[in-house]
Amino acid sequence: MTIITSPTADPAPVVPSRRLSVAPMMDWSDRHCRMFHRHISKHTWLYTEMVTTGALVYGDVERHLRFNEEEHPVALQLGGSDPADLATSARLGEKWGYDEINLNCGCPSERVQKGAFGACLMAEPQLVADCVKAMRDAVSIDVTVKHRIGIDDVQSYDFVRDFVGQVAEAGCTTFIVHARNAILKGLSPKENREIPPLKYEYAYQLKRDFPDFEIIINGGIKTEAEIDEHLQHLDGVMLGREAYHNPFVMANFDQRYYGDTSAPKTREQVLEAMVPYIQAQLAQYGPLGLKLNSITRHMLGIMTGLPGARAFRQTLSDSKKLALGDARLLLEAAARLRINP
DSSP, rough: OOOOOOOOOOOOOOOSSSSEEEEOTTTSHHHHHHHHHHHHHSEEEEEEEEEHHHHHHHHOOHHHHEEEGGSSSSEEEOOOOOOHHHHHHHHHHHHTSSSSEEEEEEEOHHHHHHHTTTGGGOOOOHHHHHHHHHHHOOOOSEEEEEEEETTOEEEEEEEEHHHHHHHHHHTOEEOOOOEEEEESOOHHHHHEEEEEEEEHHHHHHHHHHHSSSEEEEEESOOSHHHHHHHHTTTSSSEEEEEHHGGGGGGHHHHHHHHOOOOOOOHHHHHHHHHHHHHHHHHHHHHHOOOOOOHHGGGTTTTTSSSHHHHHHHHTTTHHHHHHTOTHHHHHHTTTTSSOOO
């Protein structure tokens, strides 16, 4: 296991396509979560939480950019609206070894809006194009954009079509489409993920209008049957909350979508694989720098749907046991239910 804690000049390895990916999720898709997901699927693309340009230009770069070599393919999502700062941040991302730089044009949080980025950028497609161009000029890896289909009460397909068309003029050819509008005032981020109706047909139409672009869909997708349906129309599918709350949904992704012939890990094998990782992390950062719960909290959903899943979660959430800092708590929790392949 290699933990990247400083920039690397070595090129990133050859990576699979973005056919399946896990969305960037604030407070969730940190490096521990991504390492856990990587043990379930070797090929699914993983994304960081959104990292603001200010955090990289003025803050602790190592804290925000360090990740585990095993996470590849992994993308860095940036939040910002200043082309120069985004170029600097993208350059740092490439230097640290990320496989892709993604620009956030979809987050509806009012906190993000105050920084003049996220979903509100969809109202300024030329600025987004300028940002994309600045990043593409700065790096050799892919620069992609994640966005909504509209903002507030703008319901016309023409809005997202024109946004994609204008940003594409800067050289972006991969668009990750969260197929809902973003309501910038009056709804919480959680409500913005649930209340605006999903309009998958807008993403499908984008692919018809821009057949040479890579169009990836995101929003409300939970099952392999739904994934299969979307892949008949689009280049890729990005899972969000389902991958977090029910992570073992990804267990067959490598075989089903990437043609991998190796057998998927069982739930127990995933947990066993995480034990040495947790032990190494605790040894490196110590009890004052890293708590066991900061890693195990991402793993509570791995038994979703199995008898005894509640007992598993209870054991893994026991504050007294967590305070001992023993990674073998994972195996103790797993022992409380019969683990199926």
